[in-house]
Structure formats: structure tokens, C-alpha cells
Amino acid sequence: MKGERLDRLLARLGLGSRKEVARVVRSGQVRVAGQVVRDPAFHVPPGARLEVNGQPLAVRCHHHVLLHKPAGYVTSRKEGPSVFTLLEGFPTRDLSPVGRLDKDTEGLLLFTTDGELLHRLTHPRHKVEKRYLVHLEHPATGEDQKAFGEGLVLEGTRLLPAELSWDQNPTRVELVLREGRFHQVKRMFQARGNRVLYLKRLSLGPLTLGDLPVGQARYLSPEEEEALYRAVGIFTDLLRGRW
Template sequence: MRGERLDKLLARLGLGSRKEVARLVRAGRVRVAGEAVRDPGFHVPEGASLELDGKPLAVRRHHHLLLHKPAGYVTSRTEGPSVYALLSGFPTRDLAPVGRLDKDTEGLLLFTTDGELLHRLTHPRHKVAKRYLVHLERPATEEDQRAFAEGLSLDGERLLPAALSLGEDPTRVELVLREGRFHQVKRMFQARGNRVLYLKRLSLGPLELGDLSKGEARYLTPEEEETLYRAVGLGGQDAQGEL
């Protein structure tokens, strides 16, 4: 069975665009099964080891990308400006967003090529926590806290309990949800007679946005991948795989 083209495989591993990885290959920096290969169109045999600059490359079944989405971008391939425009240099063909962030919402947006992981992260049955920073028009109250904790009703349906944290400034709050309905945060506060002025997702399950700059994206670390899979009951599913 004929293997995958070397330039396509290296691009899929996140080492750059096809053009960029072709330059790496032509410079003799890539070895396949211990031998330097300078042809980007070389077909890599199944199970062959890969090295870049003498260091082994881990071939994974799936890829997971974390983006700090700025306001003004839509979570869509077909509408614009699209969040995919921010992923220049990453292989995006099979990457799907884990849920959506509104155009004016900022923060953590995860992409993955693993359909089962995506399903578990987004299905309400798995109750994956999502934490948001919310700026409000009016101060939130302890009554809002109790109402969210009991589970609001929207459109005749009861929401899962949500945790609202009040700090020194009750117009700057954090909210933790375990589901992801359409415009849910905005509609929850609207139901309480308040209005969201600014919204930012800080975390998704065990993943934290951290200090990633707006508009920047990065691959998850192996430790983050393992923690994420285990959090949704898929421990070991994204282990290193064969070509």
C-alpha cells in the first residue's frame, strides 16, 4: 500500500504549509526511516519513523488547536471574517470548532480533528464546564446567583445549574456553564433584566486560555491532550499512532 506524501504528512503534523515543509525537506533536514529524503513528494512507507533535525516526530491520529479568538470574527468557514483566517500556517482542512463563540465574544476556542472528542465536549450529557468573564450593564446580585444555581428556564426549557461568582465589582463576574445553548450567557442575563456588554471564554473543561495573545493559536501540549481526553472519558484515545 502506497504511503502518504512526505510534504502532506509534515503539514498535517503542524510543521507549516506544504510550501514551508517542502523547504525543510529540500534542505535535507528530514529523515525517513533513518535516511535523509529531499523529495517533498516522497511517499512515506507505513510505520516508518520520521525525524526533523535529528529529533523524532510523533505521528498522532488527531490534532487539537487552541485559539484566542478576538471579537469581530465568526465561527464559520463560509461566513466572514472567519476564525479560520487566524489559523494561517496550520493544516485546517479537517479541523472543526468545538462549539461556537459569537462574533463579539472573545476567548478560548478549541479546534479538533477528532469527531468523538468534539461530540463529548459539546453534548450536554457530559456536562463539560465552560468558564466566562462577563461585563454587565448593571451589577449582578445574590438573587441572580441563586436563580442560576437552581437552573433558569429559557424558551420553556430548564437549563442546567450554572455557577455565578461575584467579586468586588458585581458588574465584572465569572459564570460557569455545563452546556452550550444559542447565545446562552446573554440570554440568561437578559432573563434577569440585565445586559452583557463584554464576554470572554476563559476555559473549557481542563483547558485554560492562559496568556495566549488575541488572534494567536497553538497546538495543545501532550499533557493537555491527555488531560482533555481523560476529562471526557476517552483516556488514551489520542495516543501516538502509526502512519
């Protein structure tokens, strides 16, 4: 078998456009089966080991599963009912949740086997956006928006700036966070004298639930995987030799 062109393969793996990866190849950063290859048109033998800056392209060996979590399930293996019971048919032994959702919280919950990806998605330094739909006991106010936008001080710790918005009904709001602390959404509104009645995570970085039914799970598409890795800079670091 002739194999796939190197530039096309690298672009398909998410390292950039064909033009971008061609420059990377010509610069001598790519090895195929241990040998430096500078020809973007080189045909990669099936199963050959690929390296960029000495690092193997292993990111596509991981599993990433998106779950539309229903209320009533805990993000734990030791307690129940567990979200892992909703992942029948997936490699649950190796999957870890990216953050947690409370038992009564619904929405997007990502699982991955990639520890580096999990770390970057959850570490505040990378400021990955998490968007929530929140139903409140009392209407949100402009003062709430200002306090969240400036970085709310919660139990002596200043949080990262958050975005609070609503359309017609200020008891039905959206909140965008760039960190994930314990019960953060509920505690933020509690600090403002309000109470969360319903909470749903709508998105994580570039990922959204789309039309995924409640209680159902699916693998990420290649396009979603690429967007996710780019969002936390893994591909950029790989090309610069930092990962």
C-alpha cells in the same frame, strides 16, 4: 531499532501511570501488531499497531488547536471575517470548532479533527465546564446566583445549574456553564433583566488560555491532550472496551 517499552509508551499516550497500564497489559487487553502482549517490558517496534480492547490507539493522530479568538470574527467558514483566517499554517480543512463564539465574543476557542472528542465536549451529558468573564450593564445579585444555581428556565427549557460569582464588582462576574446553547450567556442575563456588554471565554474543561496572545493559535501540548481526553472519559471507555 529496539523500540519503546510498552508500559512506558501506553503511559505516555495517556492511559494511566506506568503501574496502572502494567496491570492492563498483564490482563491481556493489549495487542501489538495483532498479537496479545502481557509483558509490560516488551519493546514495541517503531510503527507497530497498538490496540486496547480491540480498539486502535489512534487518538494521537488527531490535531487539536487552541485559538485566543479576538472580537470581530465569526466561527464560520461561510461568513467573514472568519476565525479560520487566523489559523494559517494549521490543517484548517480538517479542523472543526468545538462549539461557537459569537462575533463580539473573545476568548478560548478549540478546534479538533477528532469527531468523537468534539461530540463529547459539546454534549450536555458530559457536563464539560466552560468559564466566562462577563461585564454587565447592571450589577448581578444574589437572586441571580440562586436562579442560575437552581437551573434557569429559558423559553420553557430548564438549563443545567450554572455558577455565578464575583469579587468586588458585581458588574464584572464569572459564569461557569456545563452546556452550550445558542447565545446562552446573553440570553440568561437577558432573562434576568440584564445585558451583557462584554464576554470572554476563559476556559474549556481543563484548558485555559494561559499567556496565548489575542489572535494567536497553537497546538495543544501532550499534557493538555491527555487532560482533555480524560475529562470526557475517552481513555476510561477505551480501557473498559466501550469505545
